[in-house]
Amino acid sequence: MSLTVVRTVHELRERVGAWRRAGATVAVVPTMGALHDGHLSLVRTALARADRVIVTLFVNPKQFNNAADLAAYPRTEKDDAAKLALLGADILFAPDGDEMYAPGFSTTVSVSNVSEGLCGGHRPGHFDGVATVVTKLLLQSGADFACFGEKDFQQLQVVRRLVRDLDIPVEIVGCPTVREADGLALSSRNVRLCEEQRKIAPGLAAILFETAERLAEGADADAALAASRLALTEAGFDMVEYLELRDEATLMPVVRPAKPARLLAAVWLGDVRLIDNVGVAALTAGRSA
Numbered sequence: 001m002s003l004t005v006v007r008t009v010h011e012l013r014e015r016v017g018a019w020r021r022a023g024a025t026v027a028v029v030p031t032m033g034a035l036h037d038g039h040l041s042l043v044r045t046a047l048a049r050a051d052r053v054i055v056t057l058f059v060n061p062k063q064f065n066n067a068a069d070l071a072a073y074p075r076t077e078k079d080d081a082a083k084l085a086l087l088g089a090d091i092l093f094a095p096d097g098d099e100m101y102a103p104g105f106s107t108t109v110s111v112s113n114v115s116e117g118l119c120g121g122h123r124p125g126h127f128d129g130v131a132t133v134v135t136k137l138l139l140q141s142g143a144d145f146a147c148f149g150e151k152d153f154q155q156l157q158v159v160r161r162l163v164r165d166l167d168i169p170v171e172i173v174g175c176p177t178v179r180e181a182d183g184l185a186l187s188s189r190n191v192r193l194c195e196e197q198r199k200i201a202p203g204l205a206a207i208l209f210e211t212a213e214r215l216a217e218g219a220d221a222d223a224a225l226a227a228s229r230l231a232l233t234e235a236g237f238d239m240v241e242y243l244e245l246r247d248e249a250t251l252m253p254v255v256r257p258a259k260p261a262r263l264l265a266a267v268w269l270g271d272v273r274l275i276d277n278v279g280v281a282a283l284t285a286g287r288s289a
């Protein structure tokens with residue numbers, strides 16, 4: 001079956017309703033387009049879990065706190081549709097701004113705690129925009145499963161919390177970060193890196209993995225994080241926005257990983273912001289400091 005591009009909520013719900021009457025399960029993969037192998041891995045996971053798959057494409061203005069960043073975000077719908085057709089996705093849902101946010105739209109979904117600090121601390125209103133559009137997409141699609149990448153780990157936890165708190169009947173499936181051969185996490189923003197910046201960029205993942213290993217072995221967290229911030233600067237990154245150790249489930253700051261934790265970072269190369277995170281194994285009694 002060929003990919004169908006759908007522009008309205010009404011048509012999307014009609015098609016999903018027909019699938020439901022036929023007994024099919026449905027998965028949704030929310031995206032902002034400019035699809036790369038990381039996105040496509042989410043689609044493959046969705047295809048493995050459900051009979052029918054919807055991929056959404058909407059560059060959500062409510063989650064950008066920088067107008068220039070919104071304007072620079074790549075729009076590649078034709079190429080995206082071709083990639084999805086080859087994979088076997090059923091629907092590309094690509095509404096325009098008025099379809100998603102009708103004139104007079106005045107509702108915001110806000111998730112506290114897990115949205116605070118990290119990206120939420122540096123991008124005011126970002127996660128309100130994410131939570132609002134994701135809530136709408138989940139309700140519009142009526143999906144059984146929704147696939148999100150772990151690269152945007154704070155976003156994943158925000159989505160998990162809103163689904164739990166609002167009793168939205170969908171399973172949130174977290175999918176591992178997909179990386180280039182040199183370790184750089186795939187991102188639509190990577191195409192904006194110049195040749196010199198692209199050579200520097202893999203250093204983020206390398207330093208994160210090395211730091212996570214030291215923390216899991218019992219290194220002092222404050223000292224390890226301070227050394228890693230310095231290492232990022234020395235590696236050529238223009239600014240380290242944050243590098244923090246957080247509890248994996250709650251995203252609360254932790255001093256030592258007594259439970260599974262995440263090391264999360266955001267850095268800048270020129271005007272390109274890169275984020276990444278890696279898991280940190282919990283310390284066992286025999287390895288505790």
